[in-house]
Amino acid sequence: xxxxxxxxxxxxxxxxxxxxxxxxxxxxxxxxxxxxxxxxxxxxxxxxxxxxxxxxxxxxxxxxxxxxxxxxxxxxxxxxxxxxxxxxxxxxxxxxxxxxxxxxxxxxxxxxxxxxxxxxxxxxxxxxxxxxxxxxxxxxxxxxxxxxxxxxxxxxxxxxxxxxxxxxxxxxxxxxxxxxxxxxxxxxxxxxxxxxxxxxxxxxxxxxxxxxxxxxxxxxxxxxxxxxxxxxxxxxxxxxxxxxxxxxxxxxxxxxxxxxxxxxxxxxxxxxxxxxxxxxxxxxxxxxxxxxxxxxxxxxxxxxxxxxxxxxxxxxxxxxxxxxxxxxxxxxxxxxxxxxxxxxxxxxxxxxxxxxxxxxxxxxxxxxxxxxxxxx
Amino acid sequence: xxxxxxxxxxxxxxxxxxxxxxxxxxxxxxxxxxxxxxxxxxxxxxxxxxxxxxxxxxxxxxxxxxxxxxxxxxxxxxxxxxxxxxxxxxxxxxxxxxxxxxxxxxxxxxxxxxxxxxxxxxxxxxxxxxxxxxxxxxxxxx
Ligand code: SF4
Ligand code: SF4
Ligand code: FES
Numbered sequence: 001x002x003x004x005x006x007x008x009x010x011x012x013x014x015x016x017x018x019x020x021x022x023x024x025x026x027x028x029x030x031x032x033x034x035x036x037x038x039x040x041x042x043x044x045x046x047x048x049x050x051x052x053x054x055x056x057x058x059x060x061x062x063x064x065x066x067x068x069x070x071x072x073x074x075x076x077x078x079x080x081x082x083x084x085x086x087x088x089x090x091x092x093x094x095x096x097x098x099x100x101x102x103x104x105x106x107x108x109x110x111x112x113x114x115x116x117x118x119x120x121x122x123x124x125x126x127x128x129x130x131x132x133x134x135x136x137x138x139x140x141x142x143x144x145x146x147x148x149x150x151x152x153x154x155x156x157x158x159x160x161x162x163x164x165x166x167x168x169x170x171x172x173x174x175x176x177x178x179x180x181x182x183x184x185x186x187x188x189x190x191x192x193x194x195x196x197x198x199x200x201x202x203x204x205x206x207x208x209x210x211x212x213x214x215x216x217x218x219x220x221x222x223x224x225x226x227x228x229x230x231x232x233x234x235x236x237x238x239x240x241x242x243x244x245x246x247x248x249x250x251x252x253x254x255x256x257x258x259x260x261x262x263x264x265x266x267x268x269x270x271x272x273x274x275x276x277x278x279x280x281x282x283x284x285x286x287x288x289x290x291x292x293x294x295x296x297x298x299x300x301x302x303x304x305x306x307x308x309x310x311x312x313x314x315x316x317x318x319x320x321x322x323x324x325x326x327x328x329x330x331x332x333x334x335x336x337x338x339x340x341x342x343x344x345x346x347x348x349x350x351x352x353x354x355x356x357x358x359x360x361x362x363x364x365x366x367x368x369x370x371x372x373x374x375x376x
Numbered sequence: 377x378x379x380x381x382x383x384x385x386x387x388x389x390x391x392x393x394x395x396x397x398x399x400x401x402x403x404x405x406x407x408x409x410x411x412x413x414x415x416x417x418x419x420x421x422x423x424x425x426x427x428x429x430x431x432x433x434x435x436x437x438x439x440x441x442x443x444x445x446x447x448x449x450x451x452x453x454x455x456x457x458x459x460x461x462x463x464x465x466x467x468x469x470x471x472x473x474x475x476x477x478x479x480x481x482x483x484x485x486x487x488x489x490x491x492x493x494x495x496x497x498x499x500x501x502x503x504x505x506x507x508x509x510x511x512x513x514x515x516x517x518x
Binding site: 236239240241242243244245246271290301302305306308309312313337338341342345346359360362363364365367368371372374376 | 424425428429432433444445446452455456458459460461462463464465466467468469470471472473479480481482509510512513
């Protein structure tokens, strides 16, 4: 049975109240460190690694921004583990990516306490700066977003968030619940034994459960699923062939920022930056000769199609690829639409379970017979 | 106008399908010259990139041929290949390269006749289907 603790706050004091929870966990030894979004000295909010209870005042876990995927940070922290217990406050998409990375042995969950926050969306990094300049806070965001108002002057949450059907995190030890909570309160929920112990040690107590939460989560997930399906229909109608795909990718300059930002692009070294792709002048000339012309840099479609083949099974739809593109390419819908197909083929859902095998890491003798259509 | 001759890039495993192609040759079982055979040690070493690259360069079809399940000389390379092919098929299908252009077939070393049949069959189907939509894109898109 999940356990809840209510965190009531006065206006402008949400983060002050929440900081008590993190401070409590650190000072009572529930964990040795906390990775959580924190306000930076002047502006911006970044994930920060806190090891001292004296430094929890700036926490801001509900800030609508994710400058880089927290799953990548989780990987940096735990792939070669420190042996110290870390609580990680992550968005639902980041948690799902963490689950995938743990199967790829690029995240180690052993000493980790996963805390998922309810996500109503995030702004692009540059938009978040404007949001702060306009006086926006996590409190104002939570209130407005719950009323369906995420758009402010000239910007809105990312396209990925608008079609994300996972506003709440699963497979976590704890959750920070804002969905369906009454105004002036959020809840901390413990879902596992580890979570319950940490909640108890934090010293934050009682106060009932958020009555409207399940309903609010369901409603938001349903609305976003509908938006997602519409996006899929649109993109599939728009891009039916390679020519249309080439058009979509026309602004791409092969900088590969999208795959650097992608939390589930798992290769340690991307083949596209290895010698395999450091061609000689002769080779380029030969390709150009084939039809008299070669676009440079070349291999643009080749790169994106290869990436789809490598990671679309694990795409969590976080939109970091789109956020990272300096040229206004919007890879997210392409990759999500592709992921929808590859994941359906293998009945696989990234982030669903750490025990489910990665589809390309295994095989069976008696499966997929339709591929060859041959029976002996 | 001369009839359209499809270009098929064929990745054949050394131990089964390539040997079958050899057998077809020595048994005088003629098969269409549309296949450009590339010998690989195992279907399990056909990197999906090889297939993508072939299509991007205008191949009308790609055929991967290997040992039957249970007969792979590297035990399970062909089973891994099958999953990869299923995955890649889903990617390519979205953009108009369907299962009719991208085949995986098991052809044992002794099955020269089957090799002939598959080669004829695929060539015929691709003739009906016409040139790959990627032919016109040329090197602009790759
Ligand atoms: S492809 Fe894009 S949306 Fe999918 S996981 Fe990677 S960064 Fe996120
Ligand atoms: S980040 Fe944008 S420009 Fe760079 S490789 Fe990706 S899609 Fe192309
Ligand atoms: S050796 Fe023939 S498919 Fe593996």
